[in-house]
Amino acid sequence: MINSSSGSGGVCRLLASLLYGLEYHMDTSEDSTFLQDMLMGNTLHLLIKVYDRLQKYRAQRPAPLLDSTQGLAQDLAEELRGVVTSPETTELLHLLSKPHVQAFLSVHDMVAQKEFDPRLPPLPPLPDNDEKEEDSIKIVCLMKNQEPLGATIKRDESTGAIVVARVLRGGAVDRSGLIREGDKLKEVNGVPVEDKNPEEIIPILAHSEGAVTFTVIPSTKEEPETIETKIFVRALFDYDPQADPAIPCKDAGLEFWRGDVLQIVSQEDDTWWQARRHGDANLRAGLIPSRQLQESIDFNLIYLVFSLPTAGLRRSFRLSRKDNTSLQIRQKMGKEHAIIHLPIYQEVLPYRRNLEEPYRLVILTGPVGVGVTELKRRLLLSDPEHFSVTVPYTTREQKKQEREGVEYHFVSKHTFEKDILNHKFLEYGEHKGNYYGTSLDSVRRVIAESKVCLLDVEPHIIAALYSSEFKPYVVFVKPPPIERLRLSRRKAKVLASQNEQTVTKIFTEEDFQDMISSAQAMENKYGHLFEKVIINDDLAMAFTELRDELTKIETETRWIPNTWAHV
Numbered sequence: 001m002i003n004s005s006s007g008s009g010g011v012c013r014l015l016a017s018l019l020y021g022l023e024y025h026m027d028t029s030e031d032s033t034f035l036q037d038m039l040m041g042n043t044l045h046l047l048i049k050v051y052d053r054l055q056k057y058r059a060q061r062p063a064p065l066l067d068s069t070q071g072l073a074q075d076l077a078e079e080l081r082g083v084v085t086s087p088e089t090t091e092l093l094h095l096l097s098k099p100h101v102q103a104f105l106s107v108h109d110m111v112a113q114k115e116f117d118p119r120l121p122p123l124p125p126l127p128d129n130d131e132k133e134e135d136s137i138k139i140v141c142l143m144k145n146q147e148p149l150g151a152t153i154k155r156d157e158s159t160g161a162i163v164v165a166r167v168l169r170g171g172a173v174d175r176s177g178l179i180r181e182g183d184k185l186k187e188v189n190g191v192p193v194e195d196k197n198p199e200e201i202i203p204i205l206a207h208s209e210g211a212v213t214f215t216v217i218p219s220t221k222e223e224p225e226t227i228e229t230k231i232f233v234r235a236l237f238d239y240d241p242q243a244d245p246a247i248p249c250k251d252a253g254l255e256f257w258r259g260d261v262l263q264i265v266s267q268e269d270d271t272w273w274q275a276r277r278h279g280d281a282n283l284r285a286g287l288i289p290s291r292q293l294q295e296s297i298d299f300n301l302i303y304l305v306f307s308l309p310t311a312g313l314r315r316s317f318r319l320s321r322k323d324n325t326s327l328q329i330r331q332k333m334g335k336e337h338a339i340i341h342l343p344i345y346q347e348v349l350p351y352r353r354n355l356e357e358p359y360r361l362v363i364l365t366g367p368v369g370v371g372v373t374e375l376k377r378r379l380l381l382s383d384p385e386h387f388s389v390t391v392p393y394t395t396r397e398q399k400k401q402e403r404e405g406v407e408y409h410f411v412s413k414h415t416f417e418k419d420i421l422n423h424k425f426l427e428y429g430e431h432k433g434n435y436y437g438t439s440l441d442s443v444r445r446v447i448a449e450s451k452v453c454l455l456d457v458e459p460h461i462i463a464a465l466y467s468s469e470f471k472p473y474v475v476f477v478k479p480p481p482i483e484r485l486r487l488s489r490r491k492a493k494v495l496a497s498q499n500e501q502t503v504t505k506i507f508t509e510e511d512f513q514d515m516i517s518s519a520q521a522m523e524n525k526y527g528h529l530f531e532k533v534i535i536n537d538d539l540a541m542a543f544t545e546l547r548d549e550l551t552k553i554e555t556e557t558r559w560i561p562n563t564w565a566h567v
């Protein structure tokens with residue numbers, strides 16, 4: 001426990017409040033535990049104590065008397081070995097030979113000799129400044145390690161000079177504060193670069209390590225005030241800068257995957273923004289394509305390649321299997337479009353449910369037969385007080401054992417058709433001359449009962465529920481690779497229709513192939529809406545993963561579209 005009466009008490013309180021403030025920016029409980037352990041750990045607090053003690057001596061400006069205590073210790077040890085041994089001399093010799101003492105003396109000497117700065121190479125001779133119009137030259141030496149320098153260069157089209165095009169936020173160049181956008185690059189490590197192409201210079205810089213010396217003519221333009229933006233977006237596509245022919249410098253690009261949350265730190269450039277991946281320890285920003293690039297056809301061709309086979313219909317009423325010819329499901333929303341224009345980023349903000357707020361709607365989706373119904377059934381059984389499902393509407397006759405509002409809401413054909421016209425249904429279909437449908441109001445009813453509503457729909461229905469009212473948490477249930485599918489579903493049976501009869505049958509090879517290709521098509525087309533993907537290989541494991549995830553979303557901070565913040 002931290003002693004708040006110590007000198008570091010204020011800092012400890014500051015660290016504790018920092019932890020609280022940072023909570024919103026953490027993805028997982030592991031991140032939070034890691035930070036908690038680090039900020040509240042003993043090592044950091046001992047360091048703070050050491051720092052506090054050193055502060056006391058600061059005013060006295062202590063200076064080392066010697067710059068080689070190691071030499072003194074060696075001389076002393078030699079002299080002591082020559083004298084008559086006594087317990088004191090033996091103890092002193094033993095102490096001086098201890099690695100801790102030697103390390104301590106070595107650190108003392110490094111500080112005394114001021115050896116902690118990197119050894120910089122001698123300054124290169126100043127170039128002959130024939131260009132009378134240039135009034136100043138700057139020689140900058142940066143120590144480069146494995147980390148890229150964090151700047152891009154280009155040839156200025158009007159002057160032909162090689163100029164610094166961008167300085168990446170948080171990168172080595174940015175942290176040095178010595179090179180600015182617009183500076184003209186004359187030499188790198190004494191080698192003139194003015195007659196070289198940027199493509200020739202980039203490898204020189206990329207492969208150099210240690211001290212890199214730049215001779216630059218500083219830009220005369222007034223430096224614009226840098227405003228760090230705090231915009232968070234969820235990437236809706238995978239991006240690999242190494243495979244991008246358009247990026248000005250591949251190494252300056254930021255690789256990310258669909259679903260990653262990115263912090264946009266600069267939008268000054270119209271086509272290439274600067275961003276960091278949220279939760280990344282690396283503070284150096286990288287280039288990402290801007291939204292403007294989205295409008296370019298090439299960009300869509302390169303990155304947003306969607307395959308468009310029609311996704312398998314979900315069996316919300318357990319009726320829509322492919323071989324059921326008598327059923328025609330008519331979806332109210334989301335006709336298949338041949339051309340999709342998707343946003344490439346979705347602006348998001350952190351959200352944590354308040355206890356008095358309704359639970360988020362949980363949407364389960366996936367290809368026919370993947371196990372959505374089974375997972376939903378298990379969730380309901382696991383906690384019937386907490387989870388619930390909607391009651392569908394039907395125009396078919398009520399059976400003796402059925403109760404109104406339990407299995408179905410029984411309504412007349414006239415009422416059902418009126419409700420269709422009034423857009424009351426999320427989805428509806430016809431089977432053997434009767435209508436079946438799920439209404440938006442039935443979702444609202446479950447939520448109003450302070451329960452988690454589990455809804456199993458086809459992915460194109462999600463758009464109709466994608467609002468601040470429902471804040472849907474969309475789980476995509478995905479089949480495992482085909483060999484695992486064959487193995488795990490050996491004994492599984494599915495419902496199918498034959499001659500107007502519903503029968504059970506085992507999965508066929510065609511069912512598996514359909515399931516996999518349908519899953520792929522769904523992911524390609526709607527993957528940006530899926531907050532969680534669960535691979536249903538081992539059923540028990542898939543269920544545990546789903547249940548744990550649903551518990552977490554009730555208490556943890558998650559990223560939601562910023563439009564959901566406005567009611």
Ligand SMILES: Nc1ncnc2c1ncn2[C@@H]1O[C@H](COP(=O)(O)OP(=O)(O)OP(=O)(O)O)[C@@H](O)[C@H]1O
Pocket residue numbers: 313314315316318321366367368369370371372373374375488489492493494536537538539540542
């Ligand atoms: N991981 C699994 N391992 C073995 N069998 C499974 C697994 N997941 C589901 N099943 C079985 O597969 C069959 C189909 O599952 P389920 O009815 O839940 O599919 P579904 O996705 O709801 O499809 P539909 O939309 O056709 O109802 C059921 O018999 C179910 O028990």
